[in-house]
Amino acid sequence: MESVHNSKQPLSLVSGCAGFVGSHLVDRLIQKGHNVIGIDNLSTGSCENLCHALEQPELFRFIQGDLSDTTVIPDQAYDFIWHIASPASPPDYQRLSIDTMLINSLGTKNMLDMAKKKGSRFLLTSTSEVYGDPSMHPQKESYWGNVNPVGERACYDESKRFAEALTMEYHRKYAVETRIVRIFNTYGPRMRPNDGRVITNFIVQALEEKPLTIYGDGTQTRSFQYIDDLIDGLLLVMESDYAHPINLGNPEEYSMLELARIVLELTGSTSHLSFLPLPSDDPKQRKPDITLAKQLLSWEPKVTLRQGLMNILTTFQALKEI
Numbered sequence: 287m288e289s290v291h292n293s294k295q296p297l298s299l300v301s302g303c304a305g306f307v308g309s310h311l312v313d314r315l316i317q318k319g320h321n322v323i324g325i326d327n328l329s330t331g332s333c334e335n336l337c338h339a340l341e342q343p344e345l346f347r348f349i350q351g352d353l354s355d356t357t358v359i360p361d362q363a364y365d366f367i368w369h370i371a372s373p374a375s376p377p378d379y380q381r382l383s384i385d386t387m388l389i390n391s392l393g394t395k396n397m398l399d400m401a402k403k404k405g406s407r408f409l410l411t412s413t414s415e416v417y418g419d420p421s422m423h424p425q426k427e428s429y430w431g432n433v434n435p436v437g438e439r440a441c442y443d444e445s446k447r448f449a450e451a452l453t454m455e456y457h458r459k460y461a462v463e464t465r466i467v468r469i470f471n472t473y474g475p476r477m478r479p480n481d482g483r484v485i486t487n488f489i490v491q492a493l494e495e496k497p498l499t500i501y502g503d504g505t506q507t508r509s510f511q512y513i514d515d516l517i518d519g520l521l522l523v524m525e526s527d528y529a530h531p532i533n534l535g536n537p538e539e540y541s542m543l544e545l546a547r548i549v550l551e552l553t554g555s556t557s558h559l560s561f562l563p564l565p566s567d568d569p570k571q572r573k574p575d576i577t578l579a580k581q582l583l584s585w586e587p588k589v590t591l592r593q594g595l596m597n598i599l600t601t602f603q604a605l606k607e608i
């Protein structure tokens with residue numbers, strides 16, 4: 287394979303580069319002067335998310351392939367390996383349940399093996415789902431979680447827990463420089479309008495004047511982080527020297543009923559609410575304790591929910607007009 291690597295620039299490998307988080311990370315790494323190799327099997331991502339990066343072939347190379355196959359990972363001297371690949375939306379990971387378990391287990395091992403071989407620094411994007419339906423609120427990194435190991439979300443929760451355990455083992459056993467980020471619900475432009483997550487569902491439903499689908503009674507809570515804040519945090523975590531998990535999320539907490547009202551207000555929609563059954567094992571509450579990230583990284587989110595929703599709303603309105 288032809289190399290994108292100019293040896294004066296850091297070289298980053300990004301798995302899941304065509305997805306929501308991965309594509310924003312690729313853009314920021316290129317802006318920072320990295321050479322980037324991105325791998326994605328396009329199961330939930332799209333090359334449309336990479337149009338800026340693909341315009342710079344001297345800095346970015348895209349490889350379509352599945353990371354459970356080691357042969358797709360080019361043998362290069364990576365400075366940084368960002369393991370982002372994994373379905374993240376509940377309908378996606380339930381549809382792709384076995385694939386989700388494989389990318390988080392075998393895929394993580396393959397990426398860690400490359401980091402070990404090349405002496406690269408490795409970052410895993412884990413998730414607040416490792417806390418399950420939490421009995422500690424807000425959730426601190428020291429909380430071990432409350433996860434149903436055989437439920438419908440287990441393909442995601444448990445495989446991310448395995449990925450964290452494997453990452454820590456490569457750190458302890460082989461001294462690989464590893465980082466683990468537990469990402470809380472994140473949203474922004476480039477989410478697929480039909481990805482099934484609550485923010486995309488509500489915005490699309492409001493724009494189409496269709497009922498907003500509230501699962502359960504809508505009192506369950508989430509804390510929503512804007513994508514730019516997450517990318518700032520991921521870069522800081524990679525630069526840090528902290529190998530244990532770090533929460534990145536926005537601690538502003540909303541019930542789904544409150545979120546629906548805000549979306550209706552911002553869109554000016556007259557949609558009604560429609561109540562549907564709550565999916566099994568749906569966490570009742572979720573809010574990050576970000577004390578560690580504040581102390582260690584001097585990081586905290588800057589974008590409020592209303593500001594962030596206006597940004598994603600503008601891109602969805604533009605899509606509707608095409």
Ligand code: NAD
Binds near residue numbers: 302307412
């Ligand atoms: P996404 O579905 O938009 O992106 C995931 C990308 O990984 C897609 O482009 C997909 O095609 C690719 N992929 C999946 N399996 C693959 C495989 N076997 N080989 C190669 N590529 C593969 O999801 P996202 O929201 O961008 O999430 C990215 C990461 O962040 C995931 O690891 C997810 O667990 C984590 N995360 C996201 C959120 C969030 O709110 N977005 C919250 C917590 C954790």
Ligand code: UDP
Binds near residue numbers: 487501506508565568
């Ligand atoms: N949800 C909802 N309506 C929808 C989609 C989701 O009420 O159309 C709820 C869902 O049950 C959950 C919350 O919104 O309680 C967040 O769901 P999402 O899928 O966005 O993320 P996650 O469950 O992974 O936190």
